[in-house]
Amino acid sequence: MKVAVLGAAGGIGQPLSLLLKLNPLVSHLSLFDIVHTPGVAADLSHMCTPAHVTGHMGTDQLEACLSGSNIVVIPAGVPRKPGMTRDDLFNTNASIVRDLVDACAKFCPESMICIISNPVNSTVPIASEVMKQRGVYDHRRVFGVTTLDVVRANTFVAEAKDRDVAHVNVPVIGGHSGETIVPLLSQATPRITFPREERTKMIERIQNAGTEVVEAKAGAGSATLSMAYAGAKFTGSLLDALNGREDVVECTFVQSDETECTYFATPILLGKRGIEQNLGIGRLADFEVSLLEKAIPELQKNITKGEEWIKSNPPANRMPPYFISSIGKRGIEQNLGIGRLADFEVSLLEKAIPELQKNITKGEEWIKSNPAGQ
Ligand SMILES: NC(=O)C1=CN([C@@H]2O[C@H](COP(=O)(O)OP(=O)(O)OC[C@H]3O[C@@H](n4cnc5c(N)ncnc54)[C@H](O)[C@@H]3O)[C@@H](O)[C@H]2O)C=CC1
Numbered sequence: 001m002k003v004a005v006l007g008a009a010g011g012i013g014q015p016l017s018l019l020l021k022l023n024p025l026v027s028h029l030s031l032f033d034i035v036h037t038p039g040v041a042a043d044l045s046h047m048c049t050p051a052h053v054t055g056h057m058g059t060d061q062l063e064a065c066l067s068g069s070n071i072v073v074i075p076a077g078v079p080r081k082p083g084m085t086r087d088d089l090f091n092t093n094a095s096i097v098r099d100l101v102d103a104c105a106k107f108c109p110e111s112m113i114c115i116i117s118n119p120v121n122s123t124v125p126i127a128s129e130v131m132k133q134r135g136v137y138d139h140r141r142v143f144g145v146t147t148l149d150v151v152r153a154n155t156f157v158a159e160a161k162d163r164d165v166a167h168v169n170v171p172v173i174g175g176h177s178g179e180t181i182v183p184l185l186s187q188a189t190p191r192i193t194f195p196r197e198e199r200t201k202m203i204e205r206i207q208n209a210g211t212e213v214v215e216a217k218a219g220a221g222s223a224t225l226s227m228a229y230a231g232a233k234f235t236g237s238l239l240d241a242l243n244g245r246e247d248v249v250e251c252t253f254v255q256s257d258e259t260e261c262t263y264f265a266t267p268i269l270l271g272k273r274g275i276e277q278n279l280g281i282g283r284l285a286d287f288e289v290s291l292l293e294k295a296i297p298e299l300q301k302n303i304t305k306g307e308e309w310i311k312s313n314p315p316a317n318r319m320p321p322y323f324i325s326s327i328g329k330r331g332i333e334q335n336l337g338i339g340r341l342a343d344f345e346v347s348l349l350e351k352a353i354p355e356l357q358k359n360i361t362k363g364e365e366w367i368k369s370n371p372a373g374q
């Protein structure tokens with residue numbers, strides 16, 4: 001399978017690409033960034049694992065990077081510095097995600113799209129809206145990667161209870177920032193209980209773990225290595241599911257009907273078409289109901305922010321149909337052209353043109369032999 005990484009030369013992109021190069025299900029690892037990709041690709045290509053590696057740099061190489069991709073993973077964009085929230089990244093990362101997903105809509109509209117770029121609570125709705133605007137949206141194929149929250153919850157709980165982390169699983173639902181991250185300790189397997197105060201501390205640590213890393217890195221970025229691990233874990237699960245495994249479950253932030261929030265992370269059964277089944281929230285303990293009540297309004301605010309932004313900032317060259325020509329005092333002021341078309345729109349156009357020209361010619365021929373005033 002072909003896996004593309006967009007933002008492949010970055011702090012997450014490089015170790016993520018390294019881990020994907022180790023996955024035997026990857027036959028082609030296609031790396032894109034606006035800088036340094038040829039070097040990263042040359043370096044990784046010397047590893048004696050099956051994946052063929054190609055490097056692509058600059059937007060004119062997006063087509064080569066993306067065409068035929070089964071999965072696209074997007075860790076492109078700026079990371080936090082101490083004192084920033086994930087939402088502070090919105091202004092820079094929203095347009096990066098919009099443009100990269102727009103390229104996916106054009107060059108690999110059927111691929112699975114996995115968004116790592118923050119703020120995930122807003123960038124995932126932006127990705128979906130771009131796919132909708134291009135007419136190629138399928139909610140089963142757009143994922144926000146929240147695996148790191150589960151990875152952290154498993155690690156912290158296993159450490160606290162002296163368990164083998166390989167056998168600990170803590171679902172984490174909701175979104176991916178602060179209080180929108182809702183760890184479900186009551187659903188941990190094996191069953192684990194905490195005294196109330198310890199439980200509160202554990203939940204807060206999981207919710208603030210990203211900030212813990214941002215502060216420890218003291219200005220040099222946010223989690224990259226653990227995120228690469230989490231990103232490779234999620235992509236690996238998706239690869240397994242695409243390859244026919246029928247028992248693959250990951251918590252991931254997707255379009256959802258589980259709560260009032262239009263996107264929400266829950267355990268998802270993955271399959272050949274992407275989301276096979278949303279396994280839902282399950283039974284919550286009372287303290288988790290309160291966490292959820294706090295999470296929902298903030299999460300929906302983040303989602304709506306992304307959806308509103310993309311309405312007024314659509315991908316380049318997309319004119320709403322009523323702008324096909326701008327009408328000025330002299331009538332047509334300027335023909336604004338067709339703009340960039342999705343592949344299915346090119347086919348529509350190919351069908352339309354001969355029929356339309358036939359109708360035009362019919363009028364022109366008729367008036368030649370039936371001129372006015374005779
Ligand atoms: N979902 C999650 O759990 C996590 C998300 N993140 C987010 O991942 C993103 C990336 O983080 P890092 O890798 O640490 O940042 P970084 O700055 O080290 O790397 C980002 C890469 O994106 C590239 N890039 C920028 N604009 C691009 C474009 N238009 N097309 C392609 N590539 C482009 C840059 O050249 C750079 O190589 C950040 O937004 C960060 O907040 C980070 C950790 C966890």
Ligand SMILES: O=C([O-])CC(=O)C(=O)O
Pocket residue numbers: 079080086118148209210211213214222223
């Ligand atoms: O905290 C950040 O900015 C990066 C991130 O999403 C995480 O580590 O969970």
